[in-house]
């Protein structure tokens with residue numbers, strides 16, 4: 001029996017704190033007019049001290065489950081696409097798995113910069129299609145504000161924080177993920193990178209003093225690359241799905257710069273109205289931007305059951321990719337956030353997590369005492 005991977009739930013979370021272009025004018029040598037005309041960005045969200053990539057991802061994941069009949073304990077796999085993880089390890093996916101009480105799930109992070117969400121969604125869809133798993137949570141979550149140098153006007157104006165999540169479920173019904181194009185060109189890795197903190201350039205007083213733990217970017221080159229690959233990847237994904245561009249009702253592109261989206265629209269000869277655009281409100285939230293744009297487009301009634309969509313993105317690596325999918329989910333009534341339900345799930349998960357930690361400590365104490373008694 002052929003299995004298909006359907007998107008059956010989705011949710012997003014952004015910090016409350018808004019950082020406007022006018023505020024940025026006070027921080028770096030820039031101005032609102034330049035930022036709006038060159039990027040389309042008017043404001044972005046910035047995580048509070050208490051918020052992290054995992055906390056935003058947890059909220060988005062719980063919202064994706066809301067209104068579905070899936071509990072966190074039914075989830076088989078959690079994948080988090082992020083370039084600003086909670087730690088190098090443990091994976092942010094494991095932190096979120098614990099936060100939501102997905103007690104039967106495997107969990108891992110996937111790093112493909114801003115393309116990460118598309119790649120992660122494809123990995124989850126392939127696992128569902130193969131029959132290996134039935135339900136996956138795919139989360140794009142970022143706190144880019146933690147890896148941006150606010151003295152560098154090239155990057156300080158672009159990025160923001162947020163998270164989005166999809167619930168993927170298998171069924172015999174046709175639809176869901178139809179095709180996916182995944183590409184990389186590592187020869188352009190230096191165009192967009194965080195040079196230090198990994199095995200190539202371990203953290204040292206020099207790397208910190210030279211700001212090598214924040215994003216370094218060749219904006220012009222990335223711009224040229226992005227406009228080229230968005231068009232090609234979209235065409236390939238649509239063709240692989242056996243569709244034409246006319247069959248696609250909405251394109252949900254990575255939100256980096258409105259001029260990149262406009263160039264893609266021109267290249268595809270599609271009107272801009274068929275693109276989901278919210279870069280003006282959130283800036284570039286990297287791996288979170290596509291699911292956030294999707295959630296807002298859904299809430300605005302721009303996506304309906306039966307629609308064919310294309311998700312398309314690009315980013316550091318260099319990486320790029322596009323996915324064609326058909327929405328098969330019955331129209332959802334619930335879009336309002338049920339904070340009490342989320343709080344209840346989190347409290348239960350926290351208690352479970354705590355009892356496991358205590359259990360582990362007691363067990364190790366017992367084993368130590370036992371070993372000492374033997375010697």
Ligand code: ACO
Nearest residue numbers: 030031034038113114153154219220222223256257315316
């Ligand atoms: N404010 C004011 N002036 C600025 C700023 C700023 N924030 N930044 C650059 N300028 C100046 C430059 O110094 C330059 O001045 P000059 O002509 O006197 O030398 C002028 O503005 C033009 O600079 P460009 O770099 O040519 O500007 P451009 O139109 O290319 O816009 C931008 C720059 C917005 C960065 C654009 O190139 C871009 O969006 N590139 C893609 C970036 C991107 O998408 N990155 C994320 C990828 S996803 C990921 O994986 C994280």
